[in-house]
Amino acid sequence: MHEGGISVIAIDQPLSRVMAQVAAASGIAVDVSPAVDKPVSLSISxxxxxxxLEQIAREHVLNMITGWKTSASGSTEIATVMFLPSSGSDGGGVVIKEPSVHWERKARRQFNKDKAQSKREEKRLERAAKRSGRI
Structure with missing residues (x-):
């Protein structure tokens, strides 16, 4: 990162490693889902x-959730970024929203719902296995 902009060049590097370097240079928090942490090649100048960040998400067909904060000068700036696998029947378009508390809340709720659903499914399978005497 240098004055006026960010430059990133990566050849077959895991996305998490590339984003860790971006995070270190820019001071933002970055979270990369294990489902999308695969080698990427990119050149941003x-x-x-x-x-x-938008270019990375678009080129690698990822959903990007961006958290914003208000700086001391009153302007908004990126504080956190999450990269998730694209989903839905729209062909996997990139989801990039304007800074909004409601939008971020909605994305976190959906993430928590999905997580709870998978836990419920695990418990259901565990109970079925106990009933059948396999455990």
């Missing part, structure tokens, strides 16, 4: 942080 002299872009704003927001523009660079």
């Amino acid at each position: 002299n872009r704003t942080l927001e523009s660079a």
Whole structure:
């Protein structure tokens, strides 16, 4: 990262490693889902942080959840970024929203619902196995 923009060049590097370098340079928190942490090759030159993140998400067909904070000067800036697998029947488009508490809350709720659903399924399978005497 240098004054005026961010530059990233990666050849067959895990996405989490590339984003860790971006996070260290920019001071943001980055979370990469294990489902999308695969080797990527990219070249970004002299872009704003927001523009660079959008390009990464678009080129690798990822959903990007962005958390924003208000700086001391009153402007909003990126604080956190999460990269998740694209989903839905729309062909896997990138989801990029304007800064909004409601939007971020909605995304976190959906993540928690999915997590709870998988736990319920595990418990159901565990109970069925106990009933059949396999455990």
